[in-house]
Amino acid sequence: MxxxxxxxxxxxxxxxxxxxxxxxxxxxxxxxxxxxxxxxxxxxxxxxxxxxxxxxxxxxxxxxxxxxxxxxxxxxxxxxxxxxxxxxxxxxxxxxxxxxxxxxxxxxxxxxxxxxxxxxxxxxxxxxIVKKFVLDEEKKQISKNENYVKLTAAEYEVLSLMIKRENFVISREEIFENSDLLNQDYESSGSLAVIINRIRQKIEDNPKEPKYLQTIRGMGYKFTQ
CATH class of the missing domain: 3.40.50.2300 (Response regulator)
Structure with missing residues (x-):
């Protein structure tokens, strides 16, 4: 039924x-x-x-x-x-x-x-499809290839949102709207970009050429795997 x-x-x-x-x-x-x-x-x-x-x-x-x-x-x-x-x-x-x-x-x-x-x-x-990245919302953990990725609270918030909206472009404004930790101070200081870069250091094979967490110029970010 x-x-x-x-x-x-x-x-x-x-x-x-x-x-x-x-x-x-x-x-x-x-x-x-x-x-x-x-x-x-x-x-x-x-x-x-x-x-x-x-x-x-x-x-x-x-x-x-x-x-x-x-x-x-x-x-x-x-x-x-x-x-x-x-x-x-x-x-x-x-x-x-x-x-x-x-x-x-x-x-x-x-x-x-x-x-x-x-x-x-x-x-x-x-x-x-076998996913490289797995989000465990109950434990607030993210793993890559079954290995736990060590993230700060802010990094977890951003990456978990991106994983849940996989293959969709997420604007910077939407990231702030869905975050309990980030605020407009991050936007003005450019710290969101810093957090994105830190995440890439932890999940990308080559952070300078990101394959998973991509920047879509003028629109925001997109997560693919």
């Missing part, structure tokens, strides 16, 4: 969708309040999230950002907001699809299964 976490404060719509999707072996658990949804994602295994944007207490785009940051799960935005900026922002944040309300529940059912087929296929392919 496919398990869905829905974040929707329109309880009548949530009930209609829940009853409809049940016919297709899709079990929906709805959360009217976004903070409850985020807490539940930490405790329960879901296959996909259906997320409204207009929610009590927290904007849906912020919820989307938190889910992408902390969970490896596909997201369908289900929203009555017609501003194209919201759609573009949601997709840029990492949402997999955007379904404007009102829509036919049959379309939602098809999109759920299409996204899960693509997502699961990607995960299967990733599992076949």
């Amino acid at each position: 496919i398990k869905i976490a829905m974040v929707e404060d329109d309880l009548e719509l949530a009930d209609v969708l829940t009853q409809y999707l049940k016919k297709f072996n899709i079990e929906v658990t709805n959360y009217e309040e976004p903070f409850m949804a985020l807490s539940s994602l930490k405790l329960n295994k879901f296959d996909l999230v259906i997320l409204d944007l207009t929610l009590p207490g927290m904007d849906g785009l912020d919820v989307c950002k938190e889910i992408v940051k902390n969970f490896d799960i596909p997201i369908i935005i289900s929203s009555a907001r017609s501003d194209i900026t919201d759609k573009v922002t949601a997709l840029q944040l990492g949402a997999d699809d955007y379904l404007p309300k009102p829509y036919d529940p049959r379309e939602l059912e098809v999109r759920i299964k299409t996204i899960l087929r693509r997502f699961n296929h990607t995960k299967e392919n990733e599992s076949k």
